[in-house]
Amino acid sequence: MKAYLYQPAIILLMVLAWMGCKVDDPELGAAPTSEQVKFTATPTAANTNIIVFKNQSGPVTKTVWDLGNGQTGSGDEITGSFALAGDYVVKLTVFTSGGFASTTQTIKIAQTKPEMLNRPDYNFLTGGGANIAGKTWVIEKGIGGHLGVGPTTSSTPEYYQAGANEKAAEGFYDDEMVFTLSNNLKYTYINHGSSFANGANAAGIGGAAGGDVTVNYTPPTNLSWSISDEGGKKFLTISNGGFIAYYTGVSKYEILTLSENEMYLRVGDKASPALYWYLRLAPKGYTRPVVEKPLKANDIADKFDGTGNIAWKADGITFKNNFDNPFPQPANTAAKVGFYQRLAGDANQYGNLQTTLDYRLNLSARNKFKVKVFFPSFNDYSGTLKPQVSVKLQNSLAGGNAWQTQTEIVKQVTVLNQWVELEFDFSGIANVVMYDQIVLQLGGEGHQIPGIFYLGNFELQK
Numbered sequence: 001m002k003a004y005l006y007q008p009a010i011i012l013l014m015v016l017a018w019m020g021c022k023v024d025d026p027e028l029g030a031a032p033t034s035e036q037v038k039f040t041a042t043p044t045a046a047n048t049n050i051i052v053f054k055n056q057s058g059p060v061t062k063t064v065w066d067l068g069n070g071q072t073g074s075g076d077e078i079t080g081s082f083a084l085a086g087d088y089v090v091k092l093t094v095f096t097s098g099g100f101a102s103t104t105q106t107i108k109i110a111q112t113k114p115e116m117l118n119r120p121d122y123n124f125l126t127g128g129g130a131n132i133a134g135k136t137w138v139i140e141k142g143i144g145g146h147l148g149v150g151p152t153t154s155s156t157p158e159y160y161q162a163g164a165n166e167k168a169a170e171g172f173y174d175d176e177m178v179f180t181l182s183n184n185l186k187y188t189y190i191n192h193g194s195s196f197a198n199g200a201n202a203a204g205i206g207g208a209a210g211g212d213v214t215v216n217y218t219p220p221t222n223l224s225w226s227i228s229d230e231g232g233k234k235f236l237t238i239s240n241g242g243f244i245a246y247y248t249g250v251s252k253y254e255i256l257t258l259s260e261n262e263m264y265l266r267v268g269d270k271a272s273p274a275l276y277w278y279l280r281l282a283p284k285g286y287t288r289p290v291v292e293k294p295l296k297a298n299d300i301a302d303k304f305d306g307t308g309n310i311a312w313k314a315d316g317i318t319f320k321n322n323f324d325n326p327f328p329q330p331a332n333t334a335a336k337v338g339f340y341q342r343l344a345g346d347a348n349q350y351g352n353l354q355t356t357l358d359y360r361l362n363l364s365a366r367n368k369f370k371v372k373v374f375f376p377s378f379n380d381y382s383g384t385l386k387p388q389v390s391v392k393l394q395n396s397l398a399g400g401n402a403w404q405t406q407t408e409i410v411k412q413v414t415v416l417n418q419w420v421e422l423e424f425d426f427s428g429i430a431n432v433v434m435y436d437q438i439v440l441q442l443g444g445e446g447h448q449i450p451g452i453f454y455l456g457n458f459e460l461q462k
Contacts, residue, residue: 031099062095070226083116134180140282148278172196189219200271201249297365300460304338316351331419338455352441372456377416384447387413392439
């Protein structure tokens with residue numbers, strides 16, 4: 001019995017003794033020194049202002065370049081373009097298993113080559129060489145998705161996209177970003193005293209870590225810009241830690257779109273490397289043309305059995321189409337219905353079912369919607385969960401502010417545990433021609449009480 005009790009202790013001592021005797025753990029190598037870091041700089045034969053840099057430091061695990069013109073990169077070889085005359089301090093940092101070290105060389109560019117500045121991306125960004133004052137860009141606040149965030153594993157801001165004018169209180173809609181070809185590609189950031197920052201990185205411009213914040217901040221005046229091509233992608237870099245409108249701690253932006261009237265950028269997040277932030281900008285004073293959808297009086301019908309002509313989107317609810325009718329009754333004997341479940345949680349307070357049409361509703365021709373619903377009595381209607389159905393017509397082009405354009409009709413469900421048909425008469429706005437979005441909401445809004453409902457036979461009547 002004693003041998004059994006002391007056995008774990010004996011095993012532990014044996015393990016510790018074995019660990020103490022191990023002598024074959026690999027050791028870190030010696031840290032490199034700056035004298036060991038070497039690179040060559042070779043002008044190309046076709047253009048001496050384009051220089052190829054090659055690492056000559058021997059085997060390393062990683063190399064990081066800063067070409068002194070705003071261009072950065074990694075790899076044993078990198079090509080830099082220097083359109084403007086001047087001295088550029090090029091820095092190479094190498095990493096090994098033992099540490100890292102850096103060295104610099106000053107590259108002298110003898111003359112400016114204007115032809116290197118006359119390229120489409122430079123001209124789109126600055127307005128071209130004839131535009132001495134440069135070109136001013138602003139956040140395109142009136143367009144949904146002007147600010148967004150998503151994972152680095154995705155090519156879209158799938159986590160969040162700001163609606164039109166949604167961030168009006170944050171103080172970055174009046175920020176102006178001026179790019180010029182003159183003064184060594186000067187970048188001027190005019191923020192009128194404050195900047196909007198990602199909370200996790202806000203300390204970098206004098207803020208406090210937390211949620212997104214507006215920070216009193218004076219931008220430096222010695223900023224410049226550069227565009228580089230790396231791995232088939234194009235990047236816009238702001239020097240000296242500068243940034244564009246929204247501070248994430250990163251100054252290098254991937255250019256997703258750059259044209260005369262649109263600049264769409266993606267940038268990393270210093271505090272959260274798994275995230276990308278997205279920014280959409282337009283020239284100051286530019287108004288995007290509104291392309292109106294055609295006005296139509298089409299049939300709209302859905303029996304929720306997979307045969308309807310509506311593409312529904314569930315927003316903050318659980319929705320199942322082609323669901324077995326749990327309560328077949330004379331008012332609705334259909335085999336299949338729609339399952340609609342309100343969810344608990346603050347983010348789901350305004351849950352609904354919605355569809356955006358590829359045309360505007362001609363309400364002068366058809367303006368009465370009908371829908372069958374079943375409200376079970378097991379839901380708790382004693383508080384903020386309401387036995388009601390709301391149909392809202394909205395203008396989707398208003399983006400995040402579509403709800404401000406809406407006309408809403410609410411109908412009470414006075415009988416529980418039975419299929420009932422409700423009619424929503426929009427003839428009072430028959431002359432309104434802006435609506436292309438239909439929102440169907442059950443159980444009210446602005447609360448976190450869950451509930452389960454069923455839908456049948458939604459249609460627009462003549």
